Amino acid sequence: MVSVDPQQLIQSWIAEYGREDVNAGWFLVGRHALTKPEHGAFHLVTASGEDTTYTFAMLDEMTARIAGGLRDLGVEAGDRVAALLPKGLPLALTALAAWRLGAIYVPLFTAFGSEAVSYRLTDSQARVVVTDQANRHKVPEGNRAVVVVEPSPQQSQDQSFEALLRASSFRTWTARKGSDAMILLYTSGTTGQPKGVVVPIWALAAFEAYMRFGLDLLDLQEGDRFWNMADPGWAYGLYFGLVGPLLLGQETLAYQGPFDPEQTMQLLKQHRITNFAAAPTAFRAMRASDLGPQDTVLRVLSSAGEPLNPEVSTWAEEVFGIPIFDHYGQTELGMVINNHHMSALRQEVLPGSMGVAMPGIKAAVVDDDGQEVPRGCVGHLAIDVKASPLFWLSGYYRAPERTQERFTADRHYYLTGDDANQDIKGNFFFSGRSDDIILSAGYRIGPFEVENMLMTHKAVAECAVIGVPDALRGESVKAFVVLRDSYQPSSELEKELKEWVRQRLAKTAYPREIDFVAVLPKTPSGKVQRFRLRSR
Template sequence: MPEKEIIEPPVQPVSPNMANYEQEYKSFRWEQVLDELSGFPGREGLNIAHEAVDRHAVGKKGAKVALRWIAENGTSREFTYNELKQETDRFANVLVKLGIQKGDVVCTLTGRIPELYITALGTLKNGSVYCPLFSIYGPEPIYQRLSKGKAKVLVTTETLYRKKVAGLMDRLEHLKYVLLTDVEKEQNDHIRSLPKLMGRAKSSFKVVATAPEDRALLHFTSGTTGMPKGVVHVHQAALTHYITGKYVLDFHPDDRFWCTADPGWVTGTSYGILAPLMHGITNIVVEAEFDARLWYSILEEQKVTVWYTAPTAIRRLMRMDIDVRKEYDLRALRLILSVGEPLNPEAVRWAQKTLGMPILDNWWQTETGGIMIANYPSMPVRPGSMGKPLPGIKAAIITPDNKEAEPALINTPGDSGHLALKAGWPSMFRGYLDEHERYVKCFANSWYLTGDLASRDEDGYFWFVGRADDIIKTAGHMVGPFEVENILMEHPAVAEAAVIGKPDPMMGELVKAFVTLKSNFEATEELNLEIKGFARERLGPAVAPKEIEFTDELPKTRSGKIMRRLLRDQEREKVEK
């Protein structure tokens, strides 16, 4: 069990929306959330885009800036809620003109440009299903997703179309239209100019009456092998988007929010688009990719109050020799949150020292649709902990020995097991596209099995142990890679670490670490031995890595998760040779 290190929450300039976690958790009911949303007249339906845009545009927030887009060249463009309503209405009318109906899939393949946000919201207004794709994908991953999703429309740029999509058109039998965001001339009946279509479309649209269980979002998971899984979410997910924006991200009316996630990832949709707009605040969108000084400048110049980012980005900032408080005015910033991979305790401590506040880690998955376990602004932070379950979410550590029976709960503090969530929350995925059996296998009776191993301490904080398939079995011991990585990160030379089990005839597996160093350290045998000794002293000889390999970069998915499976496969290939 991790030591009880506690960082008290900083005094906030505004009172947190959830002042007392325990009280709110006991009294919370999902039905209450609908009272804070508008719904359709008569409460006969629910549409995410209506809650995110229209209800603000027709109210007091019509003239408020909804989206502030900062282009790669530094120029900016703003959309008020009124303007965003008009633009998304135009896009919905474009879809109607093209014959795209309720339930049809519309995909985007772009970077962070305004057209992506307009497409996403306009698609939902039409009752169609929105599906984002990473612009970094090559032709084959794009084909797999467009084909499996039976996409009818793809919105992309001319360059991306020419390089990655044009050669696929003969294979995509369901794809009717490609809408190019940056050309004025129509190519043919199927390759169309989005600006031209938008220019001819009406700026008013009656949102299609969607029911809470109607399909709204399709996200493809980024696996390292095999075909991607299509994860289906419905309009009722809006309740989770809204309440996590209220309790976890702690949105207040004057907030300026920046989510750095790529829109191709579920975080970039749930929290880069939907949650902030549902709260009627200003959403900052930055087209450029990571650059430490640019990011600090954005935080300063845009007076960002709530910042949601990823562990990979935080660890890159930690490697930089920048005196942040001296060089940048970040007084507006009151909350920093992280998601993607578990956040190492060292990163939480770094933020407390460097930025004047801890980073609040939270946990969720593509399948959960929104944040499930989190650290909250009013709650003490335990560095390395995932936090506590969202009100309305029942989380447990279980042993799912028999999937037909109710699983046994592990109630002993510190004992690890499978992290599970009681099924039935609003943003729970409703299926894997065309893979019902695979979906069913994710559940043990009434519990969703997350595939993660975790423990819970005596105060109800959850602690990540590792992915079930990442656990290392070495000489009779079960070692969670995250535990080892956390200790390695505490060495002053280590910037990032990834730990795997390497096949070994004597031990079954031995613990091996891949380490990237901070810029002012050199990879030497002496440093290698020093880090090994540091780990042995902290972890003991059974858990500490037997091998350490220095590397310039760790392999990561597009969403920033370390690909331990790829590292394991490489090691197995070496052993077999």
């Protein structure tokens, strides 16, 4: 395969996944269960050290039963099935069973608070949500079935996940069109509620391209083992921690314990991981732990989610003997600009560069009028839609106006919302976020959601949220709060506001710093001037 033209491969993947009679679950499990049933597929390691590998044959059998149980709950092709679950087998089975039925999977991050969960469930019109006891209280009552892993006796109205595993098997794979949706994943922005990204089945062509070109899996090597640390409640973890490896028939590792640098090193060695991907936050934490050179079998290290500090990659070469390659993507795109690991595409990695456009994608830097700027000039990072056969985004879910905002008037370019510049050799360099998205520990945090949640507290009159530099997380959330007249600033109120957001929105999105101010800087039209807040 290495000698094959990447463009030919891309066209073959588009043709395969874009047919009129396809099923996402078949591509991830069904076909592999026929050709290599005993091959490891999903490798689960718990915090207590329990170690279980599930083969493709096992996933085939279990997803057939879960699909049968979901069908008994009324799920049909095109319905939405949500999961509010941590990394683990129930999450993987829920997604795979939904796809087997031809349904659409809606991932929910477990750090979300009740309001964030409620909005996504309501907007997606999910027919079923699968969760566990720890997160059940976040799921509001509604016209949907709730399936709970090990449900408590007090929740007699809930369905049991274990009961679904005993349901009559749904042995078929519901045929869908390649243009039909397989995932509805919500992202955050600065000017409104979270947006639903509709991921069609044929986007698997773009996912395979990144796995093959970006992560050097064009020719799988004997003993290759993949571990993507990102949470599958977000795009990178779902697209390339769960979907991507299974798409290639590759074993993927899921670790259920909390992140710890020393434990991570131990897992890399113990499970002989060859291909490791994580956010820069994880690499920075490992660097801060002062671990010396490590004896691993790693051959590929990748970073995504936020800009990678050059000194972190230098550290990796000292510790692992190989550099970390930075990659760029979005929920709406998958990965599109990479320092590619594939030997035929590999080139010198420049400090601070996120790489070049992936085959099948044409990226550009444009000005406010949608015209490409000269090389070396900063502008808006964009994707040339017509020149990018792997561009799969059709629009946001039930939001045509918000979809229109992300394209130039002639729909020639999709605007990522990020600013960048490109050198003469095609390398892209990240400059900033034109829409004020905060990138913290690999998570994209929309200031609007945080501000909206702060405003629900009785003490808050006004607020504005920005991202500030953080040595570990890349950025952290900082809030400027104007209090109502009857309240006074205090350390107790600061703690209360932090916990207010942490519990109701997300553990990853609460403000780690709060400044109480008398007024917020604004334009004559009343818009908050965030640049002035950043200069304080």
